[in-house]
Amino acid sequence: MLIINCPYCGPRPELEFSYAGQAHVARPADPSATGDDEWTAYLYLRTNTRGVHAERWRHARGCARFFNALRDTTTDRFRRDLSER
Amino acid sequence: MTGQRTTRGGRIDRTRPVSFTFDGRGYQGFAGDTLASALLAHGVRLFGRSFKYHRPRGLLAAGTEEPNALVTVSRDAARRTPNVQATQVEIYEGLVAESQNRWPGLGFDLNAVNSFLSPLLTSGFYYKTFMWPRFAWHRWYEPVIRAAAGPAHAPRLPDPDRYAQRFAHCDVLVIGAGPAGLAAALAAAATGARVILCDEQAEPGGSLLDEPAGTINERPAALWIDEALVKLGAQPNVTLLRRTTAFGYFPHNMVGLVECLTDHLATPAAAAPRERIWQVRAREVVLATGAIERPLVFPGNDRPGVMLASAARSYLHRFGVRVGSRIAVLAGCDEAYAAALDLHEAGPVSPSWPTSAMRRWARARRRHGLLVCRSLNAPPCWPRPVGGESAA
Numbered sequence A: 001m002l003i004i005n006c007p008y009c010g011p012r013p014e015l016e017f018s019y020a021g022q023a024h025v026a027r028p029a030d031p032s033a034t035g036d037d038e039w040t041a042y043l044y045l046r047t048n049t050r051g052v053h054a055e056r057w058r059h060a061r062g063c064a065r066f067f068n069a070l071r072d073t074t075t076d077r078f079r080r081d082l083s084e085r
Numbered sequence B: 001m002t003g004q005r006t007t008r009g010g011r012i013d014r015t016r017p018v019s020f021t022f023d024g025r026g027y028q029g030f031a032g033d034t035l036a037s038a039l040l041a042h043g044v045r046l047f048g049r050s051f052k053y054h055r056p057r058g059l060l061a062a063g064t065e066e067p068n069a070l071v072t073v074s075r076d077a078a079r080r081t082p083n084v085q086a087t088q089v090e091i092y093e094g095l096v097a098e099s100q101n102r103w104p105g106l107g108f109d110l111n112a113v114n115s116f117l118s119p120l121l122t123s124g125f126y127y128k129t130f131m132w133p134r135f136a137w138h139r140w141y142e143p144v145i146r147a148a149a150g151p152a153h154a155p156r157l158p159d160p161d162r163y164a165q166r167f168a169h170c171d172v173l174v175i176g177a178g179p180a181g182l183a184a185a186l187a188a189a190a191t192g193a194r195v196i197l198c199d200e201q202a203e204p205g206g207s208l209l210d211e212p213a214g215t216i217n218e219r220p221a222a223l224w225i226d227e228a229l230v231k232l233g234a235q236p237n238v239t240l241l242r243r244t245t246a247f248g249y250f251p252h253n254m255v256g257l258v259e260c261l262t263d264h265l266a267t268p269a270a271a272a273p274r275e276r277i278w279q280v281r282a283r284e285v286v287l288a289t290g291a292i293e294r295p296l297v298f299p300g301n302d303r304p305g306v307m308l309a310s311a312a313r314s315y316l317h318r319f320g321v322r323v324g325s326r327i328a329v330l331a332g333c334d335e336a337y338a339a340a341l342d343l344h345e346a347g348p349v350s351p352s353w354p355t356s357a358m359r360r361w362a363r364a365r366r367r368h369g370l371l372v373c374r375s376l377n378a379p380p381c382w383p384r385p386v387g388g389e390s391a392a
């Protein structure tokens, strides 16, 4: 069970968090003008990074807020200082 | 190899006899004995049979590395625990233990005829080869083979025991309370850190329990352990967990421990949990788990009477049991020489076969008058252990 640093509350056990997917996935500004390929990419295509991965977490059973974190997917180590609000 | 109790020495309490049964026969050991040491003291050599060929099996080790002596311990019909190592069972008044994997009895085992068929039943042999003819599998082969092959039987009733769990946080978790673990716990505790120290044995001390002649800081081993425990006990920031095995090391220093609470008690309180699972989150983890001796490989090394040198010393020094009256020691490392000298002091003859020259030990054994058979190459075929007397 990982220790995850909530930028609002501090380090807490993984049990308190829920994963919210890859960070920095921008929603197309005008969905109705977006083609199927671009919309599919927005909905489904993710990087599946080996190494440092920017991702979103939600401190669901704590302050309930979302934040971004950098996690190395090969070691499960978080770049703790880089968690951003 | 016929074991016998020494008149003094060991960490058992000779003033507190404990009665128990093994395969329906009554025996007496002492408080501090394991099932293995108590039976060995009565000259019991046969603890079970191998899984497939039903070859006779005795004790190889004295601790958690024991591969042979698997027994079933039961309190009642619902509380039967199969496949526990006899070396890990602390005896209590009224303990009931049975050997496994034998039919109809341990001494005479019909399935041992498999030994004679062994050229047919090669080691990779799969029982479902007995398929033909198809109808015969369910009707004849399977029931018999399953009865013969299963190492033990699980209880059919629901488990009436209660199990507890808790989370814990600490600065330093020390796994193993031998000399290194105790020293680490003392050093960490002195800084004010919150320390959890766990050890799978009932008694902390680890390898020191087998080394009564050893010293640390010029203190005899037993005294050093006692002093360390007093110091640790006086520190409110230290938690000492006995009979507690670390079973998993998970990310970010999460360690799983299982603490056995009642298995060693003759009459556990009805409401007491049997085991407690600890999920420990530690800032630092010290692995002080010690080492186990690697066995030598030779034909017949699974026969009763063949034992690790470290185990022979452990039985002698910790449990006051001499593992045999005539002992051959096969030396591949320092441990074997130490065992030869210790066993020699506790009784008469100890011939030994060194495979490597170690002058220091050679001088010591000459001083003690040990007979040494030298062979630089391992014998092409190991002498078959005969009758009751065989190699350590």
Ligand SMILES: [Zn+2]
Residues within 6 Å of the ligand: A006, A007, A008, A009, A010, A059, A062, A063, A064, A065
């Ligand atoms: Zn939070």
